[in-house]
Amino acid sequence: MGEDIKTKAAADIAKNMPAEEYLYDLADLFRIFGDTTRIRILYSLFDGELCVGDISTILGMSQSSVSHQLRILKDSKLVKFRRDGKSIFYSLDDDHVRSILDLGMEHLEE
Numbered sequence: 001m002g003e004d005i006k007t008k009a010a011a012d013i014a015k016n017m018p019a020e021e022y023l024y025d026l027a028d029l030f031r032i033f034g035d036t037t038r039i040r041i042l043y044s045l046f047d048g049e050l051c052v053g054d055i056s057t058i059l060g061m062s063q064s065s066v067s068h069q070l071r072i073l074k075d076s077k078l079v080k081f082r083r084d085g086k087s088i089f090y091s092l093d094d095d096h097v098r099s100i101l102d103l104g105m106e107h108l109e110e
Contacts, residue, residue, distance in 0.1 A: 032076045033100070037061070038069050042092065042101060045079065049091035 018026075032038060037059075044050060044058050056066045070090055073079040080093045092098055 029076065032072065032078065033104075035069070037065070038073055039101070041066065041069055041073065042078065042097060045090060045092050046098065046101075049082070049089040051087050051089055055090070 017023075040059050041055060044055050050058075052063050052066050052070065055061075055070075056063045059066065070079060070081075074081065074090075077093050078097050079090050081088050081090050083089075
């Protein structure tokens, strides 16, 4: 009888498993979060939008390094931008990004 329960449990899990494509995309998303510089950039945007110059000053990095990482974050839909004349301001794409970082910190603090 215990074998039947294990088999049913395994079948239920397999049935509810997301498609490989989604799991690949999720792994790729977490890969983006796996870089300290990108995490620092995301945290710098917690309180609102900033331009590349401000982010580079806050983090003590070159503007080209920050721009490169922002491009990765933008392509991954973790940050968005708005143009104001010649300036471009970056911000977190949505509250999901903040929630992911908050949950990660909460997990580390337990």
